[in-house]
Amino acid sequence: MSRSGPSGLRIKSPDLLIAESGADLEGNGLRRSMGLFQLVCFGIGAIVGTGIFVGLSDTVARSGPAVIVSFVLAAVTCVFTAFSFAELGGAIPVSGSSYSYAYATLGERTAFLVGWCLLLEYGISISAVAVGWGQYLNELLASVTGWQLPAALSNPPGAGGIVNIPAVVVMLLAALLLVRGVRESARATAAMAVLKLAVLVLFSVIGFSAFRSGNLAPFAPEGIAGITSGASVAFFSYIGFDAITTAGEEVRNPRRNIPVAIMICIGVVTVLYCLVALAAIGALSSGKVAGQPAALSLIVNRVTHSTLGGGVIAFGAVVAIASVVLAVMYGQTRILMSMSRDGLIPRIFERISPRTSTPVANTWIVAAVFAVPAAVVPLDVVMNLTTIGTLAIMAVVNVSVLVLRRTRPDLPRRFRVPLFPLSPVLGIAFCGYLMYGTGPSTWMQFAGFLIVGALVYALYGRRHSRLGSRTPEPGADATGGADAGPGADGTDSAAGGRVRDRVGAVPE
Template sequence: MVDQKTPADAAAPVGVPALRERLTRRKPVEKLVAETSDGTGLQRHMGFWQLSMIGIGATLGTGIFVVLGEAVPVAGPAVVLAFVLAGVTALFSALAYAEMAGMIPASGSAYSYSYATIGEFMAWVCGWCLMLTYGVSVAAVGVGWGQYIDELLHLTTGLSLPGAVLAGPLEGGVVNLPAAIVVLLSMFALLAGVRESSRVNAVMVAVKVAILAMFVAIAITAVQDGNFAPFMPMGMAGVSAAGATLFFSYIGFDSVSTASEEAKNPQRDLPRAIMFSMVLVTAIYCLVAFAAVGALDWTGFVDGETSLAGILTLVTGTPVWAVVFAAGAVLALASVVLVVLYSQTRILYAMSRDGLIPKAFSTVDAKGTPRANTVITSVFIALLAALVPLGPLADATSIGTLFAFALVNVAVLVLRRTRPDLPRAFRVPGAPVTPVLGVLACAYLMFSMSPSVWAAFGAWLVVGLAVYFGYGMRRSALERVPASGV
């Protein structure tokens, strides 16, 4: 058969791939796997428990400490059901992540999975979305950490931090100092090495699970049946709306997959760690929500500002337990910053190794730590957290996450069809129906977002396209003839 070329293809210089070929070129699964075990990159230190702590550390954070107070007025006591609904929706993508992570243990997570199945251009878009998701998420959690520091200071001394150091210049302050500090502290923990930072994270996760268990143990003593009636005051529509809000309490589980190249036995441990962290976090969320709405009538949450620490004060009649809880929340949010910052550096590591961003991001030291990557990323995010009001940009991280989740589900479908021979340590049950449901669920939540969020997301994508066509496409490791000059 004669190969018919389009005019654009025919015009391409000899030896240089045509634009269409460049956009759709894929990185073979075997090459991705080989790069993770060549002994020149990241070092394998982590077992099942360390990987699980990464998933729990990244997921169990702002969702339960902040978003619960916003979801209860929407769903009423049925917020417990909303957590289940959100968890089931996230589970579709978690199952897809588990299958892909077991097959392709690469630190690029959804970016690497897309590169192997859909092509370089969509992989770049996915990676660019993950940059937004992880980077702005770290900054947003850093801002929340500063607020908990201020609350803890007020509970213990009656004083508060000056507004000038709790808000950036565009919000009427000078610099959000606590937000920058927690990011830089996490940077130093990561520079100490994977073993050391994983130990720090494990301690923080243990603390946050302990304080949430403490909350449940205290609040459950004040649970009253009457607080659950009516169970669904806003009907199923309220439960669905709250579920959409609470979905973002679950998005941290994908951080497990970014640790693929530092896992001792990724094919066995990654799927188990992803599913274990999802199940444990969902159980904790539901228990905390049940105790909270059982101890305080749901109308008490109507202002959206009622905190778990406040409920402890109401139940016990003393601020002592609220102080303990606020102190634990400070550590809890710090663990989110640490793990999500770690995940950001590993996504950039994978993209740099593929040539799409500068090589400095994939250079590692003797410990296997990408030091330049960690410092550059941390300083940039610290400045973002300290100076810039997040607003719609922070909301846009949700679209970026959902887009990446959808692509992972698509990757499962593509590899099931094109590479059924590949060994799979874990298989998504109910495929192809389950991955299709995962794509539809992500699309539904994406299109339920406001135009302002879409505008911020669109602006981010325009910048990403400029970077890809101006730099990444020509520097790609899959480019047959490297571009000269820049």
Template sequence: MPATGTGRRTAAPRTVLRVKSPQALLTEAGHDDEGHGLKRTMGLWQTVAFGIGAVVGTGIFVVLGDVVPKAGPAAVVSFALAGLTCVFSALAFAELAAAIPVSGSSYSYAYASLGEGVAWLVGWCLLLEYGVSVSAVAVGWGQYLNELLHSVFGWQLPAALSNPPGSGGVVDLPALVVVLLAALLLIRGVRESARAAVVMMVVKLGVLALFVAIALTAYHADHFADFAPHGMAGIGAGASLAFFSFIGFDAISTTGEEVKNPRRNLPLAIVLCMAAVTLIYCVVAWAAVGAMPASEIGKHRAVLAVIVDQVTGSSAGGIIVAVGAVVAIASVVLTVLYGQTRILMAMSRDGLVPKVFERVSPRTATPVANTWIVGGVFGLLAAVVPLDVVVNLTTIGTLAILVVVNISVIVLRRRRPDLPRFFRVPLYPVTPILGIAFVLYLMWGLGASTWIQFGVYLVLGVALYFAYGHRKSKLRNAGS
């Protein structure tokens, strides 16, 4: 009896640390079997559009008014610093996505390098990055939709039906509707969703390009005279806030089982997406500060609309920015909701969440039940729960995932030098180490209260793992 008890006490740590081989992940995903359910229908540019669709959302439309008061005109540098942080980690994602092109993204990479326990916590953090952020982003959709309806038609939805409780309403019906519409489009097929993502990307980038063109007609170089009034501390604080605008770039890696020629197209799409988004954000920030003094930008929530109104002397700004925001938010909801369903499908294959999440419809080649469950849960969350308080928690959870991904590159290089790598992080190991350092710098800037919230969230995740995931783990049960 004592021996049995000892065995039980030591079995848990062994399972928590046990890794799953990349070959096993590829086999379970049906990498070499076209009959596994998911179909490879997305080309390179559709994948890039999916990535840009997941990133360019409400962030640049509203977060500029938060970054500039911290950094001043150096907000351009803050966006560049946040983008650089993502670029280092994007290179890590590119290497791992090319070597292990499966839907699990960072969850699967952690499983192959750091073990099941870390993989579970990564999946737990991905619920923040994908699921909760979908709800938080969807809340803003109704607000911009109302602004657009008011500007064009002179009427809008009543506050009781367009705001969650605590924000002047009873239920945020538009938030629920946009999530459910995204779910409906996703279950119809990835090809249709990718086409919609391309169209929405073109519209919102066109709106941002129009903003830059208008803002540059009122450009004043003297607005940059006091470039960094709060020094590097202000730039760093601004970068921590600006990072929220980049959340979702890793959604590209969740398309690993539905992208054509994934070993080539995944790393290329990730790098192209991050380069494009960083450039777009920096140009928009530069044009905005050039058109309006930094001391004024922080006074306006919809600052892009205000700048266009002032420059043109009309109310066109509200309409232009509202159109861009409505399309941008819809595209973010679509692509990030897609990423959440694929993460849960990968976790279900490993037995860590219920089997319903891994079932793929033979008719649509999509996880229908998974998509409706995710859409229903997070749509309802957006409709009835104020989510402003979890923005920083979402950010720190996403940053923690990037730390794990960079560490995974280093661990797999040491443990699995034989693993075929169709893309390699340049300047290894400097690049992943810099990626970790930049991420930790941004995490530090989020403050003590956010760290405390994150610690509580992780403890809850550990409790759920041992209550369900650890007992149901296929890896554990196969080895027992």
């Protein structure tokens, strides 16, 4: 079931990934409590937040009124990769998302580096999202009470503050809700997703009521370079749709619901972002929107000549950003759980509470570790590094679709990438194009991050890998194959056999 070669080329078959996760079993480990509606709300909850409520002004600063084109360019990149995520999410419905897909196609070393980069997409992005929460919390407090938190305690260094206390608070609140149970978290995320969509629609209505076509000229003051740079920033607004695939073990009928949810989320979010961007520029002009904190509240205040409307938008932003922290933190814990199962990181990350069926220790560790950059790192630094890491992961996912079609054409697929192989190839090309737009300094930071990841794998992951510790029986196709006996991780490795030591069996 799994091919073995040099340590970095250990391939873990989709069948073994599914068997070890317990994804084909009911009543053990993680609970299947999410339906399609909850999954769509979870996806929207993971996407819509800081990127549009806070990052819009940064995108406008780079591309001007052509911010709409930047959003579309970022969306096209996401659509091609969303096709790949949808096919892989339906074919391999486990919690590991792109980490698991890389393990099944490109080998253990690449999978570890993908998991390492997911710390950027999920962990560091939690920090970025939390940083933006304080801006709108202050706007809400000002509109309701006339009082704001001191800048020193609500902004990070470099942005007029010393430590961002609200960012830490929202992360701890999200962790507290997550450890209570997936069903409770899903309900909260669904309610928050509906609320923030309503707030953005309300903003669009107000913005279009003061629309001036002259604000769209000149349309692209920085030309193609500005549009590309803006698209790289706008891409941050779409990060999170792949978090849907991290719920593979807690979704009912995952082979159908995961692909459908991804497509719905990308479509809804793209239309909404373009409407919000057009309404914002039409109402206030790009020069006045660029670089403004809490830009949406500012625009509504200007249009309505009152702080009440801006307070409503600020309330929606506070809820929206909190829901992103909740959904993305959920995704990060499930990815770490998958890596822990494989022995690539310590086992504490795979422990499940028998009372709540959630990874309690894992969740609190994630909250504690990533609260630090949320408290002390400026938003723009965190956003750029998150963006390039996410684009690299998406490129790997497109490659994984190409490889899995060749190596496992027999694997059940409820959704297939259209225009194969053109679609994943275009996905790779668009990812590379937007990575180029992040700039040389971000590339240097990313290169250093990958080097550290390679060292961690060499010093810990490679030596503790459960797949690597298996010894194949004579005549077996590979480690963990159909002829192998129980593996070092407690796996009864008959094809499709049960896994005794799966995550649900590990005591809290």
